[in-house]
Amino acid sequence: MSDIPPTDAQQPDQMMTELLAHETLDADIVRAIEAIVLVATEPVPTDQLAQLLEQPTALVNELCRGLADVYDEAGHGFQLVEVAGGWRYQTHPELSPYVERFLLDGQRHRMSGAALETLAIVAYKQPISRAQVASIRGVDPDGVLRTLSARGYVTQVAVDPGPGQAALFGTTPQFLEKLGLNSLSDLPPLAAFVPGADVVEALEHGLRAPDADPKLLRANMPRLTPDEPDDQ
């Protein structure tokens, strides 16, 4: 490494050293976490790590978080993150241009608005039947649900005990992985999205039966002729 000059940046990355010197355990525990997660093909639950390493779950969780910090501090190109209830290595988002160039199929499939809306409804309202989704979206969700199901983001989780025995849908761990979330509780709270008073008022106004004469109203009718482009 002769031509790599010593730098003035003397901020030592000693966190790893500290982690490895954790006084209550064998240094190999931390390294074993790294090794196991490296060979895993899906997120490894903290519980499973704890069991394999014969350590308390809380400690393992703490060590994983410590490792994640170590990588961040050192500025590595990879991250250790907790996703869908388990730990996994992933590339740092800043490097996505390079990774996409390398993985020829690295271009991700962006979900359509309809798919996302349906997914949001299933995520927040699960378990939910097709008919319930339809009543919220106002369109038959059959095709979208089939696509989401084929992608593995939603699945049938139960059967409605009521008459008809409708299939009830819910989200999968792959859904969490797709969004990079650890659990459903990481979804933004729905309450934050309930339309404000102004929207409610606008809608209410739009649905209000006016007392005025319909003929007068017609004169005030907003023009929505086809030649007016909806340019938003």
Add this chain to the structure above:
Amino acid sequence: MSDIPPTDAQQPDQMMTELLAHETLDADIVRAIEAIVLVATEPVPTDQLAQLLEQPTALVNELCRGLADVYDEAGHGFQLVEVAGGWRYQTHPELSPYVERFLLDGQRHRMSGAALETLAIVAYKQPISRAQVASIRGVDPDGVLRTLSARGYVTQVAVDPGPGQAALFGTTPQFLEKLGLNSLSDLPPLAAFVPGADVVEALEHGLRAPDADPKLLRANMPRLTPDEPDDQ
């Protein structure tokens, strides 16, 4: 990490910092190497890295060696090693017992529905090209074929004599052995289960049989009961 005591081991892992501060290049180059190699399923040749990063091969080689040293010095549970002319991450030999325990711990590595469908197509239609599999399944089978091939269930058995000389895939003796079959002719015959000719024709055309009673149609369709492992 409050209960991790500061240690006397003040050997700073500043090599990463130094690498990232390499004066002749963008810091992201080093991190990009880490990111690319992290997600690569095969060792990544130095040449390929150099090309992707638009850097001289010699420099990339030097940076990879530098990274390998960084990991060793910091005492990580993984290593960056050069195998078969390329770079890859692998677990540190000292941690093999943990890795083995993890791999034996009943990984949820069940075959996905997509993998099984692809395997079934190759089994019944061999020799078959990637493009032919794609046209049946409707999705690019590349990743799945690679996995099946890595497991030794399918392999390239011939080359299409036509233009393009596409690789033709078939199943391996190991595949037959795993399924407890003596030969491919022991696979369940397709004809015995196939629904009536009219239905097949309708399905082949991707059309709904207009006058076929849906209930009859359903009765003739292969049933996928929940206890079948491919039914996920």
Add this chain to the structure above:
Amino acid sequence: MAYDVSTPVFEGPFDLLLHLILKEQVDIYEVSLSTIVNSYLAEIDLLQSIELDLATEFLLIASTLVELKARRLLPGRNDIELDDELALWEERDLLLARLLECKTFKDVAAVLASIADDADLTFARSVGADERFEALMPDMLEGIKPRHLHSAYLRAITPKPVPVVDLFHVSAVRANVADAMTELLDELPRVGRISFRRLTDGLVERLDVIVRFLALLELFKQGMVELDQTERFGDIDILWLADSAAVAVGAGPIDDYEG
């Protein structure tokens, strides 16, 4: 798939309605239905393909609107019974609730989109162990039987279901204009002259009334009755003209109307 099409403005009927109401400040009682339909069809034209699912769903919503609107426009609004008035409010509230819910999930979906976009910037490692551990790799074929392979093959070659127009919301009642004409041809020569209200007095279902009206128009078209309405929304006077009832019913093409 109907659902893959979208404009930046809307994707479905609720979206359209939301859009019309919120952006265009539309009052559904003010805007004519044909205007809504026109702007909808204009959008469909832009998409250069008729999305049958969307179109039929739109008709479903539109019919709800028509009903709300029709009640508003019909005469004698002051005479509307309390039950009807309540029902009207209930429908309005229901529609409002659905629109609000629709809007909520539209907004949350936008946030999920940005979360997904962020997540798409990272790539998970799923490489697995190297060849040193090959012997320990789980056997993917464990528990797989030839019959599973067989059913997987059939599943693979089975085309994905073709979207069809679902008629679940259409009731099975089938009102037949030809039948209604037969009834009228039997009844009208006997009474000679009758008002439409009296003619439909005994009918409970609105659909039956409508079918009788259509049958009447058909007879009018064939010159067998004379119709007269003295005032707007007033009763319709029906006068039997034909001397003979021997006119062949169904001689011309008469549509069936499914209710």
